Amino acid sequence: MTEGDPGSGASAAGPRVGETVERFELERAWLVDPVSGREGPGEIVVTDGILESVVWLEGDEAAGVTDAGVVVAPGLFDLHAHFREPGFEDAETVATGSAAAAHGGFTTVALMPNTSPAADDPSVVERIRSAARASGSPVEVLVYGAVSAGRAGEQLSAMGELADAGVLGYSDDGAPVRTAGLLRSALLYAGMLGLPIVEHAEDPELTAGAEANEGYVASVLGLAGWPTAGEVNAVARDLAVLADALGDQPAARLHLTHVSTAAALDLVRRARAAGLPVTCDVTPHHLAFTDEWLAGARRWAWEALGADGSPRDPWADGVLTAVPYNTSLRVNPPLRTAADAAACLAALIDGTADAVATDHAPHTVVDKEVEFGQAASGISGIETALGILLSLVDAGRLPLARAVAALTTGPASVAAASARTAGMPAARPRGLIEGAPADLVVFDRSDNWRVATESLRSRGKNSPLIGRELPGRVLVTIASGRLAYADPDAGSE
Ligand SMILES: [Zn+2]
Numbered sequence: 001m002t003e004g005d006p007g008s009g010a011s012a013a014g015p016r017v018g019e020t021v022e023r024f025e026l027e028r029a030w031l032v033d034p035v036s037g038r039e040g041p042g043e044i045v046v047t048d049g050i051l052e053s054v055v056w057l058e059g060d061e062a063a064g065v066t067d068a069g070v071v072v073a074p075g076l077f078d079l080h081a082h083f084r085e086p087g088f089e090d091a092e093t094v095a096t097g098s099a100a101a102a103h104g105g106f107t108t109v110a111l112m113p114n115t116s117p118a119a120d121d122p123s124v125v126e127r128i129r130s131a132a133r134a135s136g137s138p139v140e141v142l143v144y145g146a147v148s149a150g151r152a153g154e155q156l157s158a159m160g161e162l163a164d165a166g167v168l169g170y171s172d173d174g175a176p177v178r179t180a181g182l183l184r185s186a187l188l189y190a191g192m193l194g195l196p197i198v199e200h201a202e203d204p205e206l207t208a209g210a211e212a213n214e215g216y217v218a219s220v221l222g223l224a225g226w227p228t229a230g231e232v233n234a235v236a237r238d239l240a241v242l243a244d245a246l247g248d249q250p251a252a253r254l255h256l257t258h259v260s261t262a263a264a265l266d267l268v269r270r271a272r273a274a275g276l277p278v279t280c281d282v283t284p285h286h287l288a289f290t291d292e293w294l295a296g297a298r299r300w301a302w303e304a305l306g307a308d309g310s311p312r313d314p315w316a317d318g319v320l321t322a323v324p325y326n327t328s329l330r331v332n333p334p335l336r337t338a339a340d341a342a343a344c345l346a347a348l349i350d351g352t353a354d355a356v357a358t359d360h361a362p363h364t365v366v367d368k369e370v371e372f373g374q375a376a377s378g379i380s381g382i383e384t385a386l387g388i389l390l391s392l393v394d395a396g397r398l399p400l401a402r403a404v405a406a407l408t409t410g411p412a413s414v415a416a417a418s419a420r421t422a423g424m425p426a427a428r429p430r431g432l433i434e435g436a437p438a439d440l441v442v443f444d445r446s447d448n449w450r451v452a453t454e455s456l457r458s459r460g461k462n463s464p465l466i467g468r469e470l471p472g473r474v475l476v477t478i479a480s481g482r483l484a485y486a487d488p489d490a491g492s493e
Pocket residue numbers: 173174175200258332333
């Protein structure tokens with residue numbers, strides 16, 4: 001690649017995906033280093049896969065370089081993704097998911113164990129790892145083990161063996177840990193092993209048959225309501241059980257994933273203030289979309305908030321531009337109100353939410369082209385996460401540095417919070433660190449890209465953003481010194 005031309009990596013002379021990046025230089029870009037807390041004009045040089053130099057420019061040399069153009073950040077880390085292998089390869093494979101991750105700027109992904117069979121014993125973990133090696137992608141694939149055998153919620157999985165196999169933690173995601181008693185046992189055992197429990201907080205008694213966030217939009221659309229209490233109740237249970245378990249096992253750690261309501265985030269905020277070892281993440285879709293999208297609105301969540309902090313009325317505002325009941329919007333937890341989305345953003349900014357995790361949930365067309373309430377839950381989101389966060393930055397709602405941290409040092413800090421994961425590469429400092437293997441993403445904030453079924457590398461085309469443009473085209477992703485993604489069109493436009 002030639003100097004100052006980040007796109008030339010796609011040329012015939014550049015490395016191919018999986019190959020070591022022998023030489024990559026970028027002049028006069030905007031560097032964001034969430035470890036040092038520094039951002040500004042700079043230059044980087046990668047040699048033989050190593051980030052050889054990071055130079056911060058000053059004075060005349062820095063003139064004209066702003067954060068509105070080409071940005072270099074550490075490779076992104078997704079704490080929550082579904083690559084569907086083994087068992088659901090029609091929806092995604094480890095190879096296609098890794099390609100999608102790299103296109104989205106991610107160099108590390110943590111995969112949920114709700115495969116078939118579930119990752120409840122080391123042989124399944126090894127199958128996933130072997131698929132990752134065979135893919136040729138340098139994206140680092142981490143795996144969670146199931147909390148319960150078969151994710152059935154009855155008895156604990158082979159947690160000790162899974163720990164020996166190197167899982168990042170345990171989750172029954174797709175569903176909560178079924179009972180408080182099982183959760184308590186899991187927190188004790190996982191704590192002893194130095195690993196966290198990653199919880200999908202949902203009270204299934206309150207959400208049985210639910211289709212959409214309970215409230216005005218669901219009522220007008222005639223969809224069965226999914227109450228806020230379905231999440232708040234579960235988070236309250238989880239925090240109470242954690243507080244109790246800590247008495248017996250001080251190393252117990254809980255991570256709440258895809259928290260989506262203002263009330264549940266308030267519980268987490270208070271628990272953290274009281275010193276409970278709990279971390280949490282929010283998703284791009286809960287930050288950016290609201291339940292009014294089910295009715296056909298397509299304005300961002302922050303545009304749907306009234307001056308008094310309550311959600312605006314999409315019918316009164318005349319903003320219903322898309323066909324209603326689009327099943328790509330069916331997700332668990334459901335899209336909430338604009339006030340809940342604002343609470344997710346506030347939690348991200350004040351640190352109550354440690355990270356943004358995509359909950360990338362690809363599905364086949366067959367599983368989505370059904371009645372709304374019958375559709376599989378999930379959004380194919382790993383390729384649009386960065387663009388959504390950059391849309392928040394463009395709107396002046398989120399500082400660029402915080403957006404980058406939420407996808408780099410934030411997830412790494414969650415990994416660093418448990419004794420065993422703290423020693424894993426996942427918890428390494430996610431900065432622009434000279435002398436370390438190059439692990440970075442280069443994106444152009446001045447260049448939009450169009451989300452389309454053809455542009456998504458994921459097999460899951462279930463994105464409500466299909467047909468829409470997002471800012472921040474990813475030009476190059478380098479993972480552990482190897483090429484993970486290069487924009488095929490860069491330099492040709
Ligand atoms: Zn979940």
